[in-house]
Amino acid sequence: MQKWFPGSWRSKDAAQLVTYPSEAELARAVAELKAFPPLVTSWEIEALKTQLAEAARGERFLLQGGDCAERFDECTGDHIASKLKILLQMSVILVDGGRKPVIRVGRIAGQFAKPRSEDTETRDGVTLPSYRGEMVNKPGFTPEERNPDPRLMVNAYQRAALTLNFIRALVKGGFADLHHPENWDLAFARHSELSEEYHAIAQRVTGSLHFMEAILGVSAVEMKWVDFFTSHEALHLYYEEAQTRQVPRRTEWYNLSTHFPWVGMRTLDRGGAHVEYFRGISNPIALKIGPSLKPEVLSELLDTLHPANEPGRLTLIHRFGSRKIADCLPPLIETVRKSGKTVLWCCDPMHGNTQMTPDGTKTRHFDDIQSELNSAFAIHRDCGGFLGGVHIELTGEDVTECLGGARNLVPADLKRAYKSEVDPRLNYEQALEIAMLIARMMRA
Numbered sequence: 001m002q003k004w005f006p007g008s009w010r011s012k013d014a015a016q017l018v019t020y021p022s023e024a025e026l027a028r029a030v031a032e033l034k035a036f037p038p039l040v041t042s043w044e045i046e047a048l049k050t051q052l053a054e055a056a057r058g059e060r061f062l063l064q065g066g067d068c069a070e071r072f073d074e075c076t077g078d079h080i081a082s083k084l085k086i087l088l089q090m091s092v093i094l095v096d097g098g099r100k101p102v103i104r105v106g107r108i109a110g111q112f113a114k115p116r117s118e119d120t121e122t123r124d125g126v127t128l129p130s131y132r133g134e135m136v137n138k139p140g141f142t143p144e145e146r147n148p149d150p151r152l153m154v155n156a157y158q159r160a161a162l163t164l165n166f167i168r169a170l171v172k173g174g175f176a177d178l179h180h181p182e183n184w185d186l187a188f189a190r191h192s193e194l195s196e197e198y199h200a201i202a203q204r205v206t207g208s209l210h211f212m213e214a215i216l217g218v219s220a221v222e223m224k225w226v227d228f229f230t231s232h233e234a235l236h237l238y239y240e241e242a243q244t245r246q247v248p249r250r251t252e253w254y255n256l257s258t259h260f261p262w263v264g265m266r267t268l269d270r271g272g273a274h275v276e277y278f279r280g281i282s283n284p285i286a287l288k289i290g291p292s293l294k295p296e297v298l299s300e301l302l303d304t305l306h307p308a309n310e311p312g313r314l315t316l317i318h319r320f321g322s323r324k325i326a327d328c329l330p331p332l333i334e335t336v337r338k339s340g341k342t343v344l345w346c347c348d349p350m351h352g353n354t355q356m357t358p359d360g361t362k363t364r365h366f367d368d369i370q371s372e373l374n375s376a377f378a379i380h381r382d383c384g385g386f387l388g389g390v391h392i393e394l395t396g397e398d399v400t401e402c403l404g405g406a407r408n409l410v411p412a413d414l415k416r417a418y419k420s421e422v423d424p425r426l427n428y429e430q431a432l433e434i435a436m437l438i439a440r441m442m443r444a
């Protein structure tokens, strides 16, 4: 195998690679990114790896969630706080359901690049490059907006830094403290029935916390900011390479733009650039795996990306769709078992369940999401293991992008508040509801 270095991926085939009009401008943007300080630190990354190792042993549960793609204009205090709030509320529900600590990881502070199935998009006879996330180009349908601009990587880094700065300040100030779930209430949701059920759960959790603390005489919650971690799809390798560093007194390399990068399904080519890049970084990593992944390919990926079986290193996020999971998952569980390696199994019930309404709107049905989760819990149990986490596209806002749920949204509702430029997200109530259902599945 050739020697690894942060740019060794450049000699491999890179799926989804962006071609910029000017090499010189690209090089300038990358040089600027290289000079910026890291967004996260190696000790935070190692702390998450330890927690993920515990989750792989069944001692914790992973909750990973957020937007399909972050937007620059949503880098505001309100948007960031509501994303944090919904994830914190869901984590309380899961703590109550699973009786174990929950690792909270946002798809946040870097989720700005998107893989696309088509390189171009045609509207009314006009063909332009596809929208690839705000790190690459803009969603508007004009040549100016769709042309890739390397400066957007620098802007994305800056948005990520602003986002993380606010999250750190909130968490350090006690916002994420389980003793005070009232901090996480969302104004518009006060009168929702689900919100009432959530409050009963939150009170129960806070009550048990006080009880434990009274008995043990210690504080059960360490209010450290590391209670909340970041993740994104490390798709845009120019950005990721520029933030890949060695730190003093360690020999390993880390991607210091996020705690927990993942490889998307479309870039999981064993001989490709993304696998080459991920091979050399010491972060805990995740792979999104779908119906096309053959067991023998998974086995090679385990050799390349998880060679030392290091605890916490590898999470497999499966996303088969509610109709395919029963056929696709068991052979892959068997492959991992035969390899003798430990992974954390996580279910993304969103990406295999995307459908189009008759008028061409991308949506997902709540029932399919629930059904895939149900199957995931059952299949892992039947195969002698367990599901250790969930990965969900959601928002803390009152959007109408997914069908079904407690308010039974129908296709005609989607127009009302469809904001995503990419995949449809669960809205606030649907996210709470799915958390309650997952809690029930964890108890079963």
Ligand code: PEP
Pocket: 068, 115, 233, 263, 264, 265, 266, 288, 289, 319, 351, 423
């Ligand atoms: C995503 O997570 O937004 C995504 C594109 O997922 P996948 O790689 O699983 O299709």
Ligand code: CO
Pocket: 068, 069, 351, 393, 422, 423
């Ligand atoms: Co998505």
